[in-house]
Amino acid sequence: MIIYIVISFFLENIVGLLINKSMIIPLFFLLALLLSYQVKNIAYDKYLLYMVLLGFLYDIIYTNIYINSLLFLGIGSLNVLYNKYINNSFIMNFIFTILFLIMYEVLYYFIYIMLGLNNFNLFVLGKSILAILPINIIYYLISKLYLSKYGRWFMPELPEVRTVKNALKKQIVGRTIKNILYRYDGIIRSDKNEFKDILIGKTFTDVDNFGKWLYLKLDDYTILSHLRMEGKYYIKPSTEEYEKHEHIIFNLDDGSDLRYKDVRKFGIMYLVKTKDISSVNEIAKLGIEPDKDLTKEYIYNKIHNSNKTIKELLLDQTIINGFGNIYVDEVLFASHILPTRLGNTITIDECERIKVEGSRIIKKATECLGTTIRSYTSSLGVEGTYQKYLKVHTRANQKCLTCGELVLKTRVGGRGTYFCPKCQK
Numbered sequence: 241m242i243i244y245i246v247i248s249f250f251l252e253n254i255v256g257l258l259i260n261k262s263m264i265i266p267l268f269f270l271l272a273l274l275l276s277y278q279v280k281n282i283a284y285d286k287y288l289l290y291m292v293l294l295g296f297l298y299d300i301i302y303t304n305i306y307i308n309s310l311l312f313l314g315i316g317s318l319n320v321l322y323n324k325y326i327n328n329s330f331i332m333n334f335i336f337t338i339l340f341l342i343m344y345e346v347l348y349y350f351i352y353i354m355l356g357l358n359n360f361n362l363f364v365l366g367k368s369i370l371a372i373l374p375i376n377i378i379y380y381l382i383s384k385l386y387l388s389k390y391g392r393w394f395m396p397e398l399p400e401v402r403t404v405k406n407a408l409k410k411q412i413v414g415r416t417i418k419n420i421l422y423r424y425d426g427i428i429r430s431d432k433n434e435f436k437d438i439l440i441g442k443t444f445t446d447v448d449n450f451g452k453w454l455y456l457k458l459d460d461y462t463i464l465s466h467l468r469m470e471g472k473y474y475i476k477p478s479t480e481e482y483e484k485h486e487h488i489i490f491n492l493d494d495g496s497d498l499r500y501k502d503v504r505k506f507g508i509m510y511l512v513k514t515k516d517i518s519s520v521n522e523i524a525k526l527g528i529e530p531d532k533d534l535t536k537e538y539i540y541n542k543i544h545n546s547n548k549t550i551k552e553l554l555l556d557q558t559i560i561n562g563f564g565n566i567y568v569d570e571v572l573f574a575s576h577i578l579p580t581r582l583g584n585t586i587t588i589d590e591c592e593r594i595k596v597e598g599s600r601i602i603k604k605a606t607e608c609l610g611t612t613i614r615s616y617t618s619s620l621g622v623e624g625t626y627q628k629y630l631k632v633h634t635r636a637n638q639k640c641l642t643c644g645e646l647v648l649k650t651r652v653g654g655r656g657t658y659f660c661p662k663c664q665k
């Protein structure tokens with residue numbers, strides 16, 4: 241990220257020399273927009289942060305009035321804080337951002353007059369406010385377009401991984417691998433040649449999972465597979481044309497393929513001897529699954545010395561293995577605990593609630609074959625239905641189903657977090 245800022249700032253200065261200064265403002269917004277672009281999404285809070293930081297640097301360099309730079313930093317920081325902590329909807333963030341910018345422009349010219357540096361020029365003021373608007377509107381439209389096109393990132397959690405496991409079990413157990421084709425081999429994290437040499441000719445004997453890790457077992461070897469953000473398995477006839485992002489192709493003996501597709505390429509596969517699984521570092525460090533042998537004492541011991549938020553602690557796979565963003569929001573709502581509470585404020589009784597609700601929710605979601613939200617489509621012909629039971633997650637600005645208060649969305653530990661401010665303490 242720092243490299244991006246340096247490069248873009250350098251570019252901005254070159255551009256500044258080449259063109260009329262008044263053009264720099266829109267370019268500068270566009271730059272913040274580009275910087276906050278993430279794969280398939282634009283992080284609005286990052287956009288604001290870059291805007292403030294770049295604006296601050298810009299003012300220090302181009303204007304010699306440091307009070308103006310400080311003003312930008314002050315107003316800009318207020319805006320970032322507003323959007324990070326008080327925000328609840330995209331459109332409100334958008335409106336407030338424009339209001340903050342207008343406020344900045346007005347104060348900026350006011351300071352100019354006070355210092356006797358410039359004549360107050362309503363035309364210039366109007367022009368810079370107008371420069372802000374189209375860029376924000378473009379940003380808004382681009383981000384809407386991306387959201388509607390790609391939907392949210394789908395990150396499989398324990399119920400979804402169990403669903404993939406069960407579907408794969410039915411479809412590949414008993415099938416022998418005839419050939420393996422790498423179209424992008426970065427997914428394979430163990431020796432890539434050995435992966436092929438050992439697996440070709442082997443037969444799938446079982447499919448299992450531990451937390452979010454899938455175990456594809458073949459005789460005495462196991463492929464450890466983690467889907468991360470968007471990894472999916474497909475069963476397709478070998479004759480079917482390859483799609484973009486189908487990275488690993490297993491040709492099976494019945495004329496079908498097991499294909500691993502991963503748009504973001506974050507997923508990973510390791511080949512290990514089945515007897516060595518528990519000594520693999522990634523597996524050895526994992527905690528207990530939410531609906532297996534979890535106790536309130538176990539949770540309490542893991543979190544009571546921590547000053548991290550309970551949301552981050554429950555997402556930590558070394559404590560509880562299998563929760564992700566959706567189910568942590570739901571578990572905390574059901575347990576009446578605010579996601580921003582720190583680990584060291586959670587009582588043993590609350591740990592009991594987390595245990596009971598965590599187990600209940602994960603069991604129910606597993607029965608429902610997981611949650612299918614927005615554009616995520618299931619790959620193996622099964623579609624989860626737990627979205628019907630979501631109480632807070634994805635329900636920002638809708639009435640809480642328990643008390644009627646509006647459900648809020650915020651960010652905790654960098655993750656979109658939904659909660660009811662009245663039901664959760």
Ligand SMILES: [Zn+2]
Pocket residue numbers: 640641642643644645660661662663664
């Ligand atoms: Zn409520």
